[in-house]
Amino acid sequence: MKILSMSTATNNLSVALNDGAKIITEKNEFDQRNHSGHLDPLIDEILKENDLSLAEIDRFAVAIGPGSYTGLRIGVTTVKMFASILHKDVAGISTLQALAASCAEKDTLIVAGIDARNDNYFAGAYVNKEDDLGPECVIPDGHYHIDTLLSAVAEYCANNNLENVIYVGTGFEKQKEAIKKTNIPFSFGTEKQNVVHGGLIGKLTLNAQPDDPDQLLPNYLRRTQAEIDWHKKTGEAYKPDSNYVEEV
Amino acid sequence: MVHKKDIRILAFESSCDETSTSVVKNGREVESLIVATQIKSHQRFGGVVPEVASRHHIEVITQITKEALSEAKVTWNDIDAIAVTYGPGLVGALLIGVSAAKAASMATGIPLIGVDHIMGHIMAAQLKEEITYPALALQVSGGHTEIVLLKDPTHFEIVGDTRDDAAGEAYDKIGRVLGVNYPAGKTIDEWAHQGKDTFDFPRAMIKEEDYDFSFSGLKSAFINTYHHAEQINQKLNKYDLAASFQAAVIDVLATKTIRAIKQYQPQTFIMGGGVAANHGLRDRMNQEIKNLPQNMRLKVILPELKLCGDNAAMIGAAAYNLYQEGKFADLTLDADASLELPYASEMLQ
Ligand SMILES: [Zn+2]
Numbered sequence: 356m357k358i359l360s361m362s363t364a365t366n367n368l369s370v371a372l373n374d375g376a377k378i379i380t381e382k383n384e385f386d387q388r389n390h391s392g393h394l395d396p397l398i399d400e401i402l403k404e405n406d407l408s409l410a411e412i413d414r415f416a417v418a419i420g421p422g423s424y425t426g427l428r429i430g431v432t433t434v435k436m437f438a439s440i441l442h443k444d445v446a447g448i449s450t451l452q453a454l455a456a457s458c459a460e461k462d463t464l465i466v467a468g469i470d471a472r473n474d475n476y477f478a479g480a481y482v483n484k485e486d487d488l489g490p491e492c493v494i495p496d497g498h499y500h501i502d503t504l505l506s507a508v509a510e511y512c513a514n515n516n517l518e519n520v521i522y523v524g525t526g527f528e529k530q531k532e533a534i535k536k537t538n539i540p541f542s543f544g545t546e547k548q549n550v551v552h553g554g555l556i557g558k559l560t561l562n563a564q565p566d567d568p569d570q571l572l573p574n575y576l577r578r579t580q581a582e583i584d585w586h587k588k589t590g591e592a593y594k595p596d597s598n599y600v601e602e603v
Numbered sequence: 604m605v606h607k608k609d610i611r612i613l614a615f616e617s618s619c620d621e622t623s624t625s626v627v628k629n630g631r632e633v634e635s636l637i638v639a640t641q642i643k644s645h646q647r648f649g650g651v652v653p654e655v656a657s658r659h660h661i662e663v664i665t666q667i668t669k670e671a672l673s674e675a676k677v678t679w680n681d682i683d684a685i686a687v688t689y690g691p692g693l694v695g696a697l698l699i700g701v702s703a704a705k706a707a708s709m710a711t712g713i714p715l716i717g718v719d720h721i722m723g724h725i726m727a728a729q730l731k732e733e734i735t736y737p738a739l740a741l742q743v744s745g746g747h748t749e750i751v752l753l754k755d756p757t758h759f760e761i762v763g764d765t766r767d768d769a770a771g772e773a774y775d776k777i778g779r780v781l782g783v784n785y786p787a788g789k790t791i792d793e794w795a796h797q798g799k800d801t802f803d804f805p806r807a808m809i810k811e812e813d814y815d816f817s818f819s820g821l822k823s824a825f826i827n828t829y830h831h832a833e834q835i836n837q838k839l840n841k842y843d844l845a846a847s848f849q850a851a852v853i854d855v856l857a858t859k860t861i862r863a864i865k866q867y868q869p870q871t872f873i874m875g876g877g878v879a880a881n882h883g884l885r886d887r888m889n890q891e892i893k894n895l896p897q898n899m900r901l902k903v904i905l906p907e908l909k910l911c912g913d914n915a916a917m918i919g920a921a922a923y924n925l926y927q928e929g930k931f932a933d934l935t936l937d938a939d940a941s942l943e944l945p946y947a948s949e950m951l952q
Binding site: 389391392393394395396398399409410424425428429431432433434435436437439440441568569572573575579580581582585589596597598599600601602603 | 664668702
């Protein structure tokens with residue numbers, strides 16, 4: 356099964372071609388701030404090098420979030436359109452699960468996170484099981500203050516007799532002192548592990564349920580500030596987004 | 604007669620708070636038009652919130668693409684080009700259309716055309732009637748107030764521009780003061796027809812030789828008048844307020860546009876943009892053009908009301924002209940939030 360997968364969730368633009376679990380090619384553009392101008396040419400390059408057309412791809416996969424809101428939408432829109440037009444499978448994979456998948460350690464809690472500034476993180480925690488199905492989520496992906504995240508980590512480790520933690524992703528090194536206070540041996544991901552890899556997203560889709568291209572949306576993990584302010588001011592409940600958009 | 608193949612374009616528009624797709628035949632015929640509006644969402648905040656707009660665009664993009672094709676009773680095989688607005692507008696919002704159009708182009712192998720949103724607004728006229736060139740357009744919306752000279756179907760030059768607020772933006776701001784829901788233009792237009800110009804608000808830059816505009820002074824004069832009356836517990840007639848505001852806006856727009864028509868002597872006059880749906884402005888421009896001397900009479904094209912606001916049909920119309928000249932985009936096409944038509948050379952001196 357040929358899988359084309361991509362991540363535009365962070366500054367690393369990553370596109371990969373997998374044949375099942377095997378990564379055939381992965382191309383990365385580190386510190387890329389213009390995903391819009393570069394994503395399609397990178398996809399095109401990979402297809403040409405492998406003498407494939409988009410129509411020969413069986414499944415499209417994308418990092419669905421968390422991450423840069425604008426970045427996420429570029430990748431998600433692209434795979435939605437591919438899958439919708441070519442009638443192929445599409446799967447959205449957690450950006451944090453993809454980060455965690457770069458760590459092979461067992462009996463270790465893998466904390467994957469993206470710096471959301473002011474000591475806040477889009478983060479989740481994962482563990483590798485024996486079955487090689489990819490890391491399993493044990494602390495749900497969310498928007499956490501570092502203190503909240505670290506107490507959840509400490510609690511999980513205590514309850515599950517885990518004595519090792521890996522922090523992978525961005526912005527964790529500056530929390531070294533706070534992390535030390537958890538009194539659990541820890542390490543940080545390597546440079547290579549700290550970026551999101553398209554090839555790992557492709558691998559993770561093998562066990563993911565395909566999504567309906569029309570329903571596939573970024574997982575922002577946060578409402579917009581405007582909505583939060585409106586909710587506070589009016590006390591009105593959030594309605595489904597579809598209530599606010601109408602065809603005229 | 605030589606058989607000329609029909610050219611069908613599927614167009615995307617997502618520059619602000621409308622997600623739209625359309626199939627346009629030969630740049631003239633709207634075979635389908637889907638517009639998903641987010642107005643209800645942004646009314647919660649009193650104006651368009653860019654991040655909210657982008658989130659809504661991606662929710663509907665694949666569905667409305669399929670709908671545009673099925674409503675036009677065509678398939679991808681019948682499409683000759685895929686067009687998309689790439690600027691100006693909200694960058695996050697533009698990126699949904701641009702990403703979708705590029706992905707569609709990659710998936711189908713159909714060539715891609717990037718369209719300037721303002722060129723699109725002006726080309727809504729082409730969907731009503733054939734344009735004879737050179738033409739002159741008054742482009743008025745929430746984001747722009749420009750007088751544009753059309754040398755031919757793809758070469759446009761700005762001869763006049765607003766120095767501060769756009770006319771539509773001024774409508775929304777005074778609408779907020781009067782407690783009118785965003786977007787306020789339609790209601791203010793209706794109220795204006797029931798009132799009289801009694802406040803005599805300033806007509807900024809009306810006497811100046813150039814074709815530029817300024818609406819922030821008018822907006823401030825309006826707000827000061829309103830708040831002053833409030834402080835002394837005086838209730839002003841909202842219909843007269845609306846009529847006075849609208850008269851000031853239309854006076855300046857009409858005076859400067861007529862002066863530009865006299866200078867450039869175009870074959871066609873066009874109005875475009877959301878404010879082109881304003882009845883006061885449409886009536887006034889029709890009247891002014893009727894009053895022109897016999898030798899200056901020209902064709903007037905006021906687009907259909909439903910094509911004045913943002914829609915993908917106008918993008919398909921403009922894209923057809925670019926298609927004829929082989930002006931295609933490639934996969935590096937990116938959103939350009941501050942894209943601008945070129946200024947006429949005499950304005951650069
Ligand atoms: Zn517009």
